Amino acid sequence: MNLQVALSPAEPVEDGIVVHRDVMIPMRDGVHLATDIYRPAKGGRPLEAPLPVIFERTPYDKSGTPRTELSVARPIPYSRPELARLLVREGYIVIWQDCRGRYGSEGAFTKYVNEAEDGYDSMVWIDAQPWTKRIGTMGLSYDAHVQMALACLNPPGLACMAVDSGGFSNAFTCGIRQGGALEMKQATWAYNRAMESPAAVADPAILRAIEAEDLRGWMARTPWTRGRSPVKWDPDYEAYLLDQWQHGTFDDFWKKTGLWAAGYYDTFPKVPIIFMSSWYDAYVQTTLENYTGMKGDAARPLTLIMGPWTHGNRSERVFGDVDFGPDATFDGQVDSDWLAYRLKFFARWLKDEPAPVLDGQVHLFVMGGGSGRKTADGHLDHGGRWIETTDWPVPEAVPLTLHLRADMSLGANAGADAVLSYDYDPRSPVPTIGGSLTSGEPIFAGGGFDQVEAEGIFGCTAPGMPLTARADVLSFETAPLAEDMVIAGPVTVTLRVSTDAPDTDFTAKLVDVYPPSTDYPRGYALNITDGIFRVRYRKGFDAPELVGAEEGAFDITITPFATANRFAKGHRIRLDISSSNFPKYDINPNTGEPEGTSRRTRVAVNSLHLGMGAGSHLQLMLLQDRGD
Numbered sequence: 001m002n003l004q005v006a007l008s009p010a011e012p013v014e015d016g017i018v019v020h021r022d023v024m025i026p027m028r029d030g031v032h033l034a035t036d037i038y039r040p041a042k043g044g045r046p047l048e049a050p051l052p053v054i055f056e057r058t059p060y061d062k063s064g065t066p067r068t069e070l071s072v073a074r075p076i077p078y079s080r081p082e083l084a085r086l087l088v089r090e091g092y093i094v095i096w097q098d099c100r101g102r103y104g105s106e107g108a109f110t111k112y113v114n115e116a117e118d119g120y121d122s123m124v125w126i127d128a129q130p131w132t133k134r135i136g137t138m139g140l141s142y143d144a145h146v147q148m149a150l151a152c153l154n155p156p157g158l159a160c161m162a163v164d165s166g167g168f169s170n171a172f173t174c175g176i177r178q179g180g181a182l183e184m185k186q187a188t189w190a191y192n193r194a195m196e197s198p199a200a201v202a203d204p205a206i207l208r209a210i211e212a213e214d215l216r217g218w219m220a221r222t223p224w225t226r227g228r229s230p231v232k233w234d235p236d237y238e239a240y241l242l243d244q245w246q247h248g249t250f251d252d253f254w255k256k257t258g259l260w261a262a263g264y265y266d267t268f269p270k271v272p273i274i275f276m277s278s279w280y281d282a283y284v285q286t287t288l289e290n291y292t293g294m295k296g297d298a299a300r301p302l303t304l305i306m307g308p309w310t311h312g313n314r315s316e317r318v319f320g321d322v323d324f325g326p327d328a329t330f331d332g333q334v335d336s337d338w339l340a341y342r343l344k345f346f347a348r349w350l351k352d353e354p355a356p357v358l359d360g361q362v363h364l365f366v367m368g369g370g371s372g373r374k375t376a377d378g379h380l381d382h383g384g385r386w387i388e389t390t391d392w393p394v395p396e397a398v399p400l401t402l403h404l405r406a407d408m409s410l411g412a413n414a415g416a417d418a419v420l421s422y423d424y425d426p427r428s429p430v431p432t433i434g435g436s437l438t439s440g441e442p443i444f445a446g447g448g449f450d451q452v453e454a455e456g457i458f459g460c461t462a463p464g465m466p467l468t469a470r471a472d473v474l475s476f477e478t479a480p481l482a483e484d485m486v487i488a489g490p491v492t493v494t495l496r497v498s499t500d501a502p503d504t505d506f507t508a509k510l511v512d513v514y515p516p517s518t519d520y521p522r523g524y525a526l527n528i529t530d531g532i533f534r535v536r537y538r539k540g541f542d543a544p545e546l547v548g549a550e551e552g553a554f555d556i557t558i559t560p561f562a563t564a565n566r567f568a569k570g571h572r573i574r575l576d577i578s579s580s581n582f583p584k585y586d587i588n589p590n591t592g593e594p595e596g597t598s599r600r601t602r603v604a605v606n607s608l609h610l611g612m613g614a615g616s617h618l619q620l621m622l623l624q625d626r627g628d
Contacts, residue, residue, distance in 0.1 A: 005125070007037070012044050013081070017088045020046075022104055025097070027121045034104030035122070036062050038084040038094040039131070050133040052350035053126060053157075054087055055095045057119055057146045058139065059193070061103045062096035068140055068312040071337035072329055075315075090343060091351065093131065097122060099146065101198060101236070109197065110240045111190075112145060112171070116257030119150025127157030134159040136350050138342060140312045141166045141438070144283075145175075148290070149258040151269050160272045160349035162342055165281050165312050169289035171259040172250045172541060175282065179558060180534030180541065181505060181585040182245050182596065184219075185282060189439040191215055191230050194237040209233045219443050219458065219583055223596040245586070248595035250541035262293055270299040272349050274342075278309035279367065279529070280319050280446050282438045284561035291392055304362045304392055305334060306564070308384055310446040311438035314338055320434045320447020322526065323375050324367060325383040333386050334363050362389045366486060366623075367528075368512065368566030374519035382448065382512075382526065384566070393489045393562075397621035400487075402478065402573065404495075404608070404616045410478045410575060417611030422472045422578075424504060426587045426601040429580035430473060431459030434527050436561050437584060444583055451511060451525040451576075458583055466525065468576065474608060477513060477574035481567055488564040489621025491529055493575065496614040498553040501604035502546040502592030503536045507581045508558040510618075511574035512567055525574065531560035532585050536592070546592045553609050564623075575618050579606050 005025060010018035018041040024032035039046040060066065062080055070077040078086065084094040100118055101109025126132055135157040137147045144166030151158060168175050176186055191210070194200060200207040213230035223245060224231070224238075231238040247253045255263055273294070277287035284306075291304045307330060310319045314330040315337070317323055327333055335341040348355035363386060370383025389395070402410040406418030431453065437446030443458050451467045453460035468475040493508040509530035514523045533556045536544040547554075567573055580587060586596070590604040610616050 010039070010041065010044070010046050012041070013038070014085060016041055017085055018044065018046050019084070024106075025122055025125050027100070027118055031100060031105075031107035033097055033100060033106070033118060033122065034062065035095060035097040036084070038088050040088055040091070040093070046131070048131055050131055051091065051093050052133045052346070053093045053095060053135045054346060054350075055097070055123070055126060055135050055137050056139045056143055057097045057099055057115070057122065058143045059099040059102040059109070060142070062098045066140070068314070069339070070315060071339065072315050072331040073337065092346070095126060102196070108236050110236070112149070112168075112258040113256055114258070115146040116149035116153055119146050120153040120155045123150060123155035123157055127155070132157060134350055136160045136162070136346050138162040138164070140164040145258065148261045152257040152261055152264040154267065154269050158269055158271055160345065162274045162345060163290070164274075164276045165278070165287070166283050167261065167275075167286060167290055168259050169262045169286040169293065170254070172254045174285035174289075176244050176259070177248075178585065179532040180248065180537040181532045181588070183282065184583045184586055185437065185439040186241060186244055187219075187222075187224070188215070188441065188443055190237050190241040192439070192441070194231050194234045197234050197237060199234045199236070206233050216443065216458065222587060223598065225597065242596065245596035246594065249544055261290060265293040268294055268300075270297060272301045272345070274303045274305065274345060276305040278307040278311075278314070279365070279561070279563050280308065280310045280434075280436050280448065282311060282436055282446075284436055285559075288392060288562055295391070301360055303360070305330070306364050308365045308367050318377070318379055320445070320449045321379055322382045322448030323370070323377070323379040324365075325370055325381070327385050328365065360390075362392050364389065364394070364488065364564050366488060366564045366566055368568060369484075372514055372517060372524075372568070380448070380450070380520075380524055380526065393621060394623055397489045397623045400620045400622040402575075402618045402620070404476045404575065404577070404610055404618070406610050408474070408476050410476045410573060410618065414612045414615070414617075415610065417613060419607050419609055420474055421605055421607040422474065424472055424579035424590065424604045424606050426580070426589050429459065429582035429587050430467060430470060430507070430578050431457060432581050432584040433457055433460075433467065435530055435584055440583070448526050451509075451527055466522075468525075470578075472578055474577040475574060476577070477572045480515065480570050480572055483569050485567045485573070486565070486623045487567065487620045488623040490562045491560045492619040493531065493558040493560065494555065494619070495558065495577070495616045496553050496555050496609040497535070498551075498607045498609065499535065499547055499604050501590040501602065503534065503588060504590050504604045504606055505532055505534050505579050505585070505588040506556060506558060506606065507532045507578045507585075508560055509576040509581070510560055510563070511576060512565060513572040513574045515570050528565050529560040529563045530581060531558045532581060533558045534588060553607075553614075555615075577608060579604070
């Protein structure tokens with residue numbers, strides 16, 4: 001690896017700032033990555049004294065405009081060049097880099113798997129420059145994944161990290177797969193991003209072919225296979241997607257630095273880190289696992305921030321059909337805005353400047369507590385407020401166990417023994433209506449919604465009908481609550497189940513049920529969190545085994561994303577059990593064939609076992625109202 005790379009000519013961009021565009025930094029395998037370097041200057045010449053560096057790697061165009069670099073006060077997002085100039089004026093060198101195989105960089109793009117080595121090699125090069133003092137990284141989503149990936153290899157120069165809504169703790173259990181099922185956002189992402197691939201840019205015919213595909217039609221004909229997908233026009237994108245789809249065992253395929261930070265916690269750099277995500281984001285679990293896996297070391301101060309938002313939308317208050325109130329934004333609550341918060345963070349850890357205490361804080365938005373009426377814009381006023389605590393899980397929270405009972409109630413006692421069975425037909429999956437989703441456009445979107453089928457939502461065939469009207473949805477709920485109940489922490493669903501299929505799925509969805517009102521005559525069933533479990537993994541994600549014909553009942557655990565929500569007085573806590581949630585998760589065909597390959601389906605008779613001997617229950621973490 002050659003560290004002596006000539007910089008491109010310094011191009012003045014404004015008084016006191018120059019940029020070296022498309023510096024081609026070499027990787028260990030000879031591929032070069034396009035990198036823009038913005039530097040303070042005097043008289044058109046860059047300053048040579050060592051300065052702190054802010055570094056971000058991205059597959060989304062180093063010269064483009066990230067959709068989330070904005071605030072309530074400034075709703076138009078900064079472009080990367082604009083943000084770079086702002087940061088340079090704060091005393092930093094700013095480096096933006098295109099990931100391998102994206103935009104100006106060489107090589108073939110294989111999602112996630114090259115980012116650890118490419119990030120490390122880039123850090124080695126940056127650290128070796130005479131003008132580098134120390135390096136802080138930042139970025140959202142994929143740009144968070146690449147931070148965690150490079151940090152697993154302990155690169156030189158790394159001084160702090162701002163990891164926003166991403167950074168895989170274990171991509172097999174959150175981010176690519178979940179509970180054994182594939183997150184279908186990987187399919188929509190591959191299709192949408194293939195239109196920006198080098199092949200599509202180089203050949204307009206490839207771009208036209210991808211654009212001409214009917215993505216909605218293809219989503220109704222899954223699983224995709226090689227040469228039988230809307231991504232077939234770029235074989236590189238199709239290949240990596242199908243590898244993720246079809247590789248259904250947690251083994252060395254998944255234990256890579258770019259996919260499995262949890263395997264590197266013991267040796268992870270001891271640098272300050274901000275971990276931020278949100279309850280309706282796709283990266284709740286990975287964010288909380290990274291925080292809990294690395295907390296407790298004074299040499300690695302951590303900050304955790306969890307808002308009510310969908311993916312990266314920290315300056316908004318409405319997500320899906322739900323308004324979380326004026327306090328929902330990061331802006332004006334945690335700090336004036338996210339940029340101001342990062343500037344304080346980088347000033348402290350890159351420039352040794354005095355700054356407010358930023359580490360050791362846990363900021364959580366507790367959803368709920370609004371009026372429950374329909375807002376002027378037509379959304380449910382669910383409301384919410386921020387709390388601060390010292391740790392996650394919240395130390396003051398205590399377990400609350402609710403048993404699933406034969407009369408379809410949730411209660412403190414297990415109730416009578418019973419078996420509830422239903423037919424799960426993969427040809428008619430339960431449609432996804434909101435949730436912790438991202439990158440699903442134009443097929444699905446995240447956030448809070450009434451769990452009622454509606455026009456325009458993919459898979460809905462009976463608009464106006466609640467999902468609970470389906471025979472394959474078992475819905476359990478408490479009596480109306482006598483007082484507010486605040487839940488803050490992990491959510492665990494333990495079920496005793498059986499099936500007549502060699503493989504099938506079970507899903508669980510936690511719902512906040514509003515009572516009927518003038519605005520909502522049938523009430524409002526707000527999705528809070530959900531999860532899935534594929535039963536071939538009942539003996540471990542590394543040990544898939546089909547269900548034998550004589551096996552009988554067995555125990556599974558579904559782990560919906562953690563959450564924080566106030567279930568108000570008069571509301572009900574509801575738990576929906578089924579076997580599909582599509583297109584959030586891929587459809588289990590019930591055939592037992594290798595994952596992502598079956599062209600057949602069969603109806604499974606799936607059963608839920610209840611009562612004293614079964615132990616099917618929901619466990620929440622109850623937080624006594626602190627009044628703050």
